[in-house]
Amino acid sequence: MAEHAAHHHEPGEDVVFGQYETIEQQRESYIVGMWTFLVTEVMFFGGLFLVYTLYRWKYAEVWHGMSLHLNFWLGGINTAVLLLSSFSVAWAVQRAQVGDTKNQIRLLWFTVACACTFLVIKFIEYREKIVHGLYPDWAYQGLPDVEFGPSRLFMSLYFAMTGLHGVHVLVGIIVITTLIFMTKAKAPSISDYIPTEMVALYWHFVDLVWIFLYPLFYLIPA
Amino acid sequence: MSATATTTARAHPEKNYLNADHTIASWLLTTDHKRIAVLYLISVTFFFFIGSIAAGLVRLELTSSQGLLLTSEAYNKMFSAHGVVMIFFFLLPSIPAAIGNFVIPIQIGARDLAFPRLNLLSWYLYIIAGGLILFALAGGGFDAGWTFYTPLSSLYSDTQITIALVAIFIAGFSSIFTGLNFIVTVHKMRAPGMTWFRMPLMVWANYATSLLMMLGTPVVAITLFLVVLERTLGIGIFSAEIGGDPVLFQHMFWFYSHPAVYIMVLPGMGVISELISAFSKRPVFGYHFVAFSSLAIAGLGFLVWGHHMFISSQSVYLGVIFSLITFLVAVPSAIKVFNWAFTMYKGYVEFKTPMVYAIAFLGLFLIGGLTGLFLAALDTDVHLTGTYFIVAHFHYVMVGSSTIAFLGAVHFWWPKMFGKMYNEFWGTLSAIVIFAGFNFTFFPQFILGYLGMPRRYHYYFFEPAWEVYNVMSTMGASILAIGFLMPAFYLTASLLNGKKAPQNPWGAKGLEWEKAASPPVTFNFSEPVVVTEPAYNYPSADRPGGAMVHQLDQLDEDIEKLEGD
Numbered sequence: 001m002a003e004h005a006a007h008h009h010e011p012g013e014d015v016v017f018g019q020y021e022t023i024e025q026q027r028e029s030y031i032v033g034m035w036t037f038l039v040t041e042v043m044f045f046g047g048l049f050l051v052y053t054l055y056r057w058k059y060a061e062v063w064h065g066m067s068l069h070l071n072f073w074l075g076g077i078n079t080a081v082l083l084l085s086s087f088s089v090a091w092a093v094q095r096a097q098v099g100d101t102k103n104q105i106r107l108l109w110f111t112v113a114c115a116c117t118f119l120v121i122k123f124i125e126y127r128e129k130i131v132h133g134l135y136p137d138w139a140y141q142g143l144p145d146v147e148f149g150p151s152r153l154f155m156s157l158y159f160a161m162t163g164l165h166g167v168h169v170l171v172g173i174i175v176i177t178t179l180i181f182m183t184k185a186k187a188p189s190i191s192d193y194i195p196t197e198m199v200a201l202y203w204h205f206v207d208l209v210w211i212f213l214y215p216l217f218y219l220i221p222a
Numbered sequence: 223m224s225a226t227a228t229t230t231a232r233a234h235p236e237k238n239y240l241n242a243d244h245t246i247a248s249w250l251l252t253t254d255h256k257r258i259a260v261l262y263l264i265s266v267t268f269f270f271f272i273g274s275i276a277a278g279l280v281r282l283e284l285t286s287s288q289g290l291l292l293t294s295e296a297y298n299k300m301f302s303a304h305g306v307v308m309i310f311f312f313l314l315p316s317i318p319a320a321i322g323n324f325v326i327p328i329q330i331g332a333r334d335l336a337f338p339r340l341n342l343l344s345w346y347l348y349i350i351a352g353g354l355i356l357f358a359l360a361g362g363g364f365d366a367g368w369t370f371y372t373p374l375s376s377l378y379s380d381t382q383i384t385i386a387l388v389a390i391f392i393a394g395f396s397s398i399f400t401g402l403n404f405i406v407t408v409h410k411m412r413a414p415g416m417t418w419f420r421m422p423l424m425v426w427a428n429y430a431t432s433l434l435m436m437l438g439t440p441v442v443a444i445t446l447f448l449v450v451l452e453r454t455l456g457i458g459i460f461s462a463e464i465g466g467d468p469v470l471f472q473h474m475f476w477f478y479s480h481p482a483v484y485i486m487v488l489p490g491m492g493v494i495s496e497l498i499s500a501f502s503k504r505p506v507f508g509y510h511f512v513a514f515s516s517l518a519i520a521g522l523g524f525l526v527w528g529h530h531m532f533i534s535s536q537s538v539y540l541g542v543i544f545s546l547i548t549f550l551v552a553v554p555s556a557i558k559v560f561n562w563a564f565t566m567y568k569g570y571v572e573f574k575t576p577m578v579y580a581i582a583f584l585g586l587f588l589i590g591g592l593t594g595l596f597l598a599a600l601d602t603d604v605h606l607t608g609t610y611f612i613v614a615h616f617h618y619v620m621v622g623s624s625t626i627a628f629l630g631a632v633h634f635w636w637p638k639m640f641g642k643m644y645n646e647f648w649g650t651l652s653a654i655v656i657f658a659g660f661n662f663t664f665f666p667q668f669i670l671g672y673l674g675m676p677r678r679y680h681y682y683f684f685e686p687a688w689e690v691y692n693v694m695s696t697m698g699a700s701i702l703a704i705g706f707l708m709p710a711f712y713l714t715a716s717l718l719n720g721k722k723a724p725q726n727p728w729g730a731k732g733l734e735w736e737k738a739a740s741p742p743v744t745f746n747f748s749e750p751v752v753v754t755e756p757a758y759n760y761p762s763a764d765r766p767g768g769a770m771v772h773q774l775d776q777l778d779e780d781i782e783k784l785e786g787d
Contacts, residue, residue: 017338018333018334018745019332019333019334019335019336019338019411019745020411025410025411028410029336029337029406029409029410029411032405032406032409032410033336033337033402033406036402036405036406036436037402039436039437040398040402040436040437040439040440041440043436043437043438043440043441044440044441044443044444045444046440046441047440047441047444047445047474048444050474051448051459051470051474054467054470055465055466055467058465059465135456136456136457136458136464137455137456137457138456149463149464149465150464150465152458152464153458153459153461153464153465153466156457156458156459156464156466157459159455159457160448160451160457160459164444
């Protein structure tokens with residue numbers, strides 16, 4: 001049993017942790033684990049999407065009116081930025097598979113840069129809303145052309161859903177940066193492409209959530 | 223570290239997971255699923271006693287119809303503390319995280335869970351959450367019940383609800399990580415030959431539970447977090463004054479919290495399958511049906527949340543549908559009970575302590591389950607909901623079934639976990655005292671509920687006739703308390719100077735009994751496991767002399783033991 005334990009590791013060799021029999025078993029466990037985690041994440045956001053669906057159905061006009069006040073262009077740029085980052089992280093996985101660590105790390109840095117850009121733009125948007133009295137707490141001022149109460153509900157959902165997504169982006173930045181440093185330090189647990197692929201899966205999920213959020217908030221037809 | 227420990231264990235067979243290392247750090251930083259299980263066992267027991275104290279105060283208060291002991295506010299905080307601590311900090315983690323953590327990897331022939339470090343993280347999350355809940359209690363408590371209905375929890379209550387909700391949120395992630403670990407472990411870590419239909423039913427039940435944890439817990443986590451957002455940042459999703467829907471909170475809460483009932487009871491059912499088979503020396507009758515009924519309960523569990531809301535402005539048509547689906551849950555539950563009964567039929571039944579607990583479970587679960595049908599029926603529910611009838615019903619399921627199953631499991635696997643036997647007389651006595659005390663406590667509450675006593679009332683001076691049943695119930699609770707305290711004493715005594723447990727004290731089938739030492743070594747087995755037979759492969763009692771075979775086996779073992787000495 002002890003044959004497979006981590007401390008027998010030599011550079012360039014696959015590391016199998018003590019609880020696993022083979023490297024295949026370990027890889028498959030990681031993959032099943034990550035997908036299971038993503039199912040949980042879907043349910044986590046799913047609760048919010050349910051709330052969104054019900055309220056939008058109830059206050060369709062308000063939802064349309066409010067979406068006109070969100071910044072279509074900033075949201076659009078952010079969508080492009082995230083799509084680009086999903087592309088770069090997928091490319092990084094491919095580089096990791098062929099063992100091209102140098103370009104893998106460059107692409108991961110590019111992904112982190114995209115994620116940071118996204119957050120900066122999001123911050124500008126939030127600031128704009130707060131300055132215009134659209135932060136949905138007791139000091140909420142509303143807009144002249146939309147019904148006051150439900151418009152605050154809209155902004156509540158906007159902040160809750162994009163905020164939760166923003167937290168996921170932040171976690172993504174931390175995780176990808178950690179991966180970069182561990183890869184550079186040749187940490188024994190990063191001996192193959194699987195960790196990169198797992199991180200990439202998470203990042204695609206974060207991207208995918210935004211792909212839903214953008215049309216649901218910014219592109220509501222009358 | 224772990225690899226070294228295994229090597230040593232091979233060289234010196236007396237080394238096991240408990241004495242492999244003695245430092246405190248070796249416990250607090252362990253990744254061994256067995257050690258983490260022991261950490262969980264200690265922590266859930268601690269929270270069980272915290273929750274019990276709150277329950278004791280509630281019962282004491284209700285002995286008088288005048289409300290003499292506590293103020294109304296203190297009373298509200300007391301039952302809230304009781305509910306939150308017992309559900310989120312005892313029942314949800316008890317069997318999966320403490321017992322399942324220990325036995326599931328061994329039962330499927332694995333060296334550990336798939337993600338040992340995640341397992342440790344989930345214990346730490348639990349401890350952080352537990353610390354926060356104690357902090358919330360010390361800071362004045364919270365008074366919105368364990369259900370935290372809006373707008374009471376979001377708008378009106380000025381107590382430590384925010385901290386309590388954050389604590390539950392964190393505890394939720396602890397439970398999600400345990401579930402994730404179990405799912406991956408069951409899928410990927412089974413020993414060669416351990417096919418899906420050779421797995422012990424304990425593993426099936428915990429697998430079904432893990433599915434519920436993965437799919438349900440995130441929903442309640444986000445729901446409760448939205449209440450936190452409303453209380454702290456003013457982001458009101460459920461506020462009626464801006465057009466939000468407070469009842470939506472109830473839908474989302476029960477979407478998790480009904481499945482949560484099955485998170486609490488399914489692992490218990492898994493335990494009962496193990497106990498009944500082991501002490502009847504017979505394979506579980508209708509193995510496949512029992513396995514799939516766990517999945518059926520898990521599946522149906524997600525479709526019945528509306529039965530908590532028959533009087534919460536839900537449409538009657540919705541109510542009828544929820545009522546019908548709720549009746550369906552009775553089918554897989556009944557399959558289990560009938561199959562357990564048939565397992566014992568013609569078996570070689572031994573009334574050892576775990577079996578006495580299992581029998582107690584059968585009786586109490588039967589009452590708990592059947593009274594559930596009263597509440598599933600739309601019209602009787604309108605009369606009974608919100609009364610003590612419902613309190614009695616869910617205590618029969620959660621205490622009478624889950625907690626009794628937990629105790630049964632502790633007694634069953636105790637020799638395996640700690641390598642020591644406990645006093646059989648005191649063990650059996652505790653099971654009987656708990657069974658008697660439990661019925662004495664909660665049966666009068668069915669009557670109280672039927673008479674119309676509302677739950678969560680601080681006093682009932684307007685109906686003094688209820689007092690006699692309340693006094694009866696509180697007396698029962700005192701007996702129950704004695705019953706729950708007894709194991710604390712004789713199990714501690716067994717740790718200190720109990721007889722050394724043999725590898726298979728019950729003569730049971732299963733890898734944990736047949737292949738692992740008591741207590742097991744760090745990586746569970748001293749040689750690789752290959753499974754060649756189905757679970758519970760006891761010689762069939764239907765064959766002539768079947769029961770005799772066991773008695774002869776037992777004799778052989780006894781003789782071997784004597785010769786060994």
